[in-house]
Amino acid sequence: MERKQYEELSNALKIDVKVLTAKRIQTQKERVLQSVRNLPAVQIPKKRIGFCEFMLRQIPFMGRDLWMSQGFAALMVFGVLYLSLDGELDYLSIRHIPLMLGILAIMLVMTSIPLLLRPYRYQMHEIELASRQSLWKLLAAELILLMAEDLVVFGISAGIAAGIAGLSAVKVTMYFLLPLLMAGTGCAQLIRRTSGWEEVSQRIGLCEGYCGLLAAVLLLLYRTKPAVYDKIGAWVICAVILFPLFVLSIGMWLKDSAEVGERTGMVDAALYYQSE
């Protein structure tokens, strides 16, 4: 390891003076300086935590409020269905399960939005951006933890649903996953496109509104065209198409988060006039 770093310095020091232009001098200088900095004899050892430990240390800070609201959302879904079926869970037939799973997935996304936008809402984003882990890693850690939580909620709900209605694993997964992907992709795009809006509550409201609209569409399908839920092939195709879009949207959002929240010149200007 040590030898490799000395070799790197040795290579950096092999300078062909004849071809040095101003730009090359700077590049060469930086290469030499970086190689020197990397030498164990020069480096001051500082113990720093990795991403996994950082992620685990986020758990206490992600807030009981979030988990309480998500738990409450899950209970609400079950509660509404329980009441509407007069407590007769046996009637929670194959027809009701898809709607219940879809609404649950959307509610999980809905309740995550305030957490993901809180750095902007509470003016913490500049400090978070300038820290070693930076804001994008913080958001990535929170997303992973949220997804893990969603997975647990999904596991429990899917177990209950499969137990009651005897649905296949593919169907249960699709009824949950597709609305989750739709809500997640839409919200990630909305968050990106409203970057720099002064009122963060408006951004949250927009995402919640979008999720609400999705839930309404699911409800409408459930009421008017329940047959849609039987076409599981179409659900799989939609999920396959949407999954890369979801990943891309999240990736782009995280990339945008690496700088003081601005994507467009217009936002740039707004930010300037606001801060100076």
Added chain:
Amino acid sequence: MELEVCGITKQYKDKCAVNDVSLKLTPGVWGLLGANGAGKTTLMRIIAGILRPTSGCVRYDGIEIDRLKEEYRDIFGYLPQEFGFYPGFCVQDYLEYIAALKGLTRAETKKRISILLKRVSLSEVRHKKISKLSGGMRRRVGIAQALLNDPEVLVLDEPTSGLDPGERVKFRNLLSEFAHDRIVLISTHIVSDIEYIATCNAVMKEGKIIATGKTEELVRMVEGKVWSADIDGRELAVYEHQLLMVNVYNEGNGDVKVRYLSEKPVIPGSRKEEPRMEDLYLWMFPESARSDI
């Protein structure tokens, strides 16, 4: 240790917030002085690596900060002008949260928080919610978070806004103590914040650095332009419109003692005064004095 700002320009559509700024920062306290809208915050954000310049770069020890990435952020402490906290966080939670973001191990976190809370006199309120603290205390929490990783470069944007005079003095002493062997950059429009502690100053106006130097060097720019005179209170209104007044002191007997800036003495019986940083500021930003009249 050297932080080099090389030809930084930041253009926001029709507004050039920072215009070809170059600075070489060495260990010590650096004051970045400028009126509101001078481009200080934009420059601070660029130095913090959280805002990309339109052109130019920032180098730390000869290497561009964009290349150093985490390595740079690891030796960097930042207190933005507008900083908040999550509701429900107590001082201890907040500092633990930031320590995790800065990558500190649990053991180091515990040690650093304990040291810093003592240093900023907040040990007694460590379990109190930040929302319940006074403005001055909150600022001190902000300073503590910036110092958590024991940074080599510390950037503070308008750090004393909202602090009372006593807290300002404490803050200045804390910084002076900390600045040994480190680069501390303080942006402010409050002259007294940096007058006695800054090793070097840079004055920024309309996106450009218009002067740099030690306090004594900069102050020399207004040497022979600072005057004081005793006038009749009734004449004050006339002179206020003519001259750039630094200070007006009502002596109680109808007379007024004024301190003003002018190339030549205007009021009969004017005496030449020793210039101060405040005089320089008003000389360079006369609009800031006139707008308040």
